[in-house]
Amino acid sequence: MLDRFDLQMLTALQQDARLPIPELAQRVGLSAPACYRRLRALRESGLIEREIALVAPKTMGWPVTMLVLVSLERDHSRIVDALIARLQTEPEVMDLWYVTGEQDFVLHVAARDMASYEAFTRRVLHDEEQVRSFTTLVVLGQPKRAGALPAI
Amino acid sequence: MLDRFDLQMLTALQQDARLPIPELAQRVGLSAPACYRRLRALRESGLIEREIALVAPKTMGWPVTMLVLVSLERDHSRIVDALIARLQTEPEVMDLWYVTGEQDFVLHVAARDMASYEAFTRRVLHDEEQVRSFTTLVVLGQPKRAGALPAI
DNA sequence: GGTGAAAGATTGACCGC
């Protein structure tokens, strides 16, 4: 069970993973080694999934991103699982959500340009038997990214 | 302009920001201090926006997330900018995209439960004059999050 | 960009509660 120390640490590290642990330790009221031990436990338990650098896609040569709403023919779990496994391996897919309602999936996809996005949809969506339809929302900007959630 | 050293560094740090720089330096073929100097430049120029810990929302007490498709009455830039500024400050909003097409915005929103999501929509969307309509897609799972883009 | 030294961060061993 997470106590206030863990939650304070997670709140801080979600915003800045480079915060020196001795400083964080002082802030939450622990010694540095105690804070490191908790940090290791949070990492090993998977509560901290990864620690990453946020880089704008265009920096990496992917200037255009899209949100894609995907509807399947039928949502049997075998079909869904197979498609998830496929989509996870595609480098263009930055984020993938499995949702309720009219749509079954939402993808956040990056592309070099519109032509390669079209090639992606042909390869991954259009040729996929189980995809009934999809709608593309072209992203003009992302004013907020990976906003840190406070502990409630 | 970014050379292959910068791009290799960005590719690696997008996947693991805790990679020791001496190891990254060796991997890309630089000395550690040269690698540190480039890293500082990448941070100061904003190409590395932030370095963060990825924590599942439910860990922080936000077990349910939604994708919300929002349509505005009209998309004059003054209206759009004001709404963006408002949404950026809302802690429930993890991600915010500004898109083309039928919809104007897509939000990735976290909530404690459905009741507090409803309270959020009432407060931020329903009471907002400029919001014509919105559609909620309840997220059942996020099989891929913050996928790192390779340099092209 | 490289080298080498200084400062700081991280880990491990050990003790006490």
Added chain:
DNA sequence: GCGGTCAATCTTTCACC
């Protein structure tokens, strides 16, 4: 089980070339 102190090690930074 938890946290604390201390010391060894590694990472990071800062000269200087």
